[in-house]
Amino acid sequence: MEGIRTSMKAEAKAVKKLVDTVTLENIEKADKIEQSLLQTLNGQNQRIDDYINFLNDLLKQFYCYLSPTNIEQLKLSLKSENLIIRPIPEISKPVLPVFTAGHYNKEDFAKLLGRITVSNSEPENRKIKRMGNASAQLKPIGKQRNLPPSVTKVREYTVPGVDNVYHISLGKSGTLWVSDSSGNLVKTDLQGNQLKWIQTTDIRNEGYHTVTQGRDLIYTDKSYGVICKITPVNKVTKFIKTGEWEPTTIHSSHINGDILVGMINYKEAKVTRYNKTGTEIQNIQRDDKGKELYSEPHFITENTNGDVCISEYEIDAVVVVDKSGQHRFSYTGQGSGFTPNGICTDILGHILVCDEFSNTVHLLDQDGQFLSLLLTPQQGVDDPCSVCVDDENNIWVGQRYTNIVTVYKYLQ
Known part of the structure; x- marks a missing residue:
């Protein structure tokens, strides 16, 4: 019975180890997904910052034309072929992962960890023999x-x-x-x-x-x-x-x-x-x-x-x-x-x-x-x-x- 109990504990320990291993793998996967999302978002933020800086540069460029004496110069600058206004950068909403919880119950774990059973067969009637000198007992026998x-x-x-x-x-x-x-x-x-x-x-x-x-x-x-x-x-x-x-x-x-x-x-x-x-x-x-x-x-x-x-x-x-x-x-x-x-x-x-x-x-x-x-x-x-x-x-x-x-x- 002690051997059975030891085996049960060993099975439980092995399952716990597997649970820890799977959980660690899932967490590592979540970390990788998070890093990928952050990389995407940071890239979009950088493009937005770059566009804001571009607009600020345009404002500085045309600010000097706002006086009445420079209105004609402003019109010519806006009609110039050299003026290129970049389009607003496109950004996308990242697809977030979803965690689906496992479905299990006590019976599932009972199957996983094994069961202890007792045979329905009748007890075996055995004659107890005293073990003396082995070589003296083990003699050749006739029909077997x-x-x-x-x-x-x-x-x-x-x-x-x-x-x-x-x-x-x-x-x-x-x-x-x-x-x-x-x-x-x-x-x-x-x-x-x-x-x-x-x-x-x-x-x-x-x-x-x-x-x-x-x-x-x-x-x-x-x-x-x-x-x-x-x-x-x-x-x-x-x-x-x-x-x-x-x-x-x-x-x-x-x-x-x-x-x-x-x-x-x-x-x-x-x-x-x-x-x-x-x-x-x-x-x-x-x-x-x-x-x-x-x-x-x-x-x-x-x-x-x-x-x-x-x-x-x-x-x-x-x-x-x-x-x-x-x-x-x-x-x-x-x-x-x-x-x-x-x-x-x-x-x-x-x-x-x-x-x-x-x-x-x-x-x-x-x-x-x-x-x-x-x-x-x-x-x-x-x-x-x-x-x-x-x-x-x-x-x-x-x-x-x-x-x-x-x-x-x-x-x-």
């Missing part, structure tokens, strides 16, 4: 509902401008963003045409970019402690400042547009949640016993139930907390070794994570139970380090030693 059928390779794309594919962010239909370990961040279409190239920091082997609900790409810059935004018209702006904390990995929520950022600061690490306007609303750092949850968040994603899933390269584990920040489980693999890299979730709540140690992609359910090795070297996978799922339930996989992105179908 929603277990995907066999995986089929659909297509593959060669991405120009990168040496390998460490992270993938899917943009608008027909575009994708790919980053490699050398700091190259490239936008390309599915025909292999490079649409934009950005040089970030020298070594980036994390999931440091994501596409928002508004179709903007945002990415972390560890060196300057900022999160940058690239709009659809390719304008780069600084969006969020993280201060002394270095942002390593980022994910834009498909649920509510919140932005989840993994960060490090010396020997500490945390996950910070921002709303879509960039206001900080939550920090996740320790479990209920005060123990540090993270070492160095490497890749981050959010599940359909709101769980925040972190791939932790340093401690060889996938760390999952619920949306309130409470630790749910940690997955440490199925054998003697496990080195997690890229991570994502699908519409069924599955967690997909790349394992550098075994050159495979693990498939887990949303409670951390191992379901299967979804991709293996037998299917042509070699050192997978990035994975994501598109709107058609296809898996996009990037690998360490090639700039090829391979797409597989695994859900019908």
Whole structure:
């Protein structure tokens, strides 16, 4: 509830900021109109003053002819071809602007600021399980509902401008963003045409970019402690400042547009949640016993139930907390070794994570139970380090030693 209240205040703050911005723009427009009107009026006043001076000069010229002895001279002067009397200057009444007040009511602002609602569905009956040793609990299981059928390779794309594919962010239909370990961040279409190239920091082997609900790409810059935004018209702006904390990995929520950022600061690490306007609303750092949850968040994603899933390269584990920040489980693999890299979730709540140690992609359910090795070297996978799922339930996989992105179908 505190998170909801914080989001409400952030929305109100954003609307107030927009009101101030629009009001300032209107005032500036009014100032410009006033300056234009004054310039017009001052010009007309100057022409009138000039004409008055002209008339005064004429009066002085003919004043000397007013004596009876000079009447004939006055008549000759008035009939002279050299006498030119300028016409009275034309002036116009300026068209004044009109302010039309806006029409709004309480209901309009209620729609603008959002609503809080409660679902009509029945409460879910859940068994509370005590979380003990995670690796001891997460054992392979037999038959599972929603277990995907066999995986089929659909297509593959060669991405120009990168040496390998460490992270993938899917943009608008027909575009994708790919980053490699050398700091190259490239936008390309599915025909292999490079649409934009950005040089970030020298070594980036994390999931440091994501596409928002508004179709903007945002990415972390560890060196300057900022999160940058690239709009659809390719304008780069600084969006969020993280201060002394270095942002390593980022994910834009498909649920509510919140932005989840993994960060490090010396020997500490945390996950910070921002709303879509960039206001900080939550920090996740320790479990209920005060123990540090993270070492160095490497890749981050959010599940359909709101769980925040972190791939932790340093401690060889996938760390999952619920949306309130409470630790749910940690997955440490199925054998003697496990080195997690890229991570994502699908519409069924599955967690997909790349394992550098075994050159495979693990498939887990949303409670951390191992379901299967979804991709293996037998299917042509070699050192997978990035994975994501598109709107058609296809898996996009990037690998360490090639700039090829391979797409597989695994859900019908």
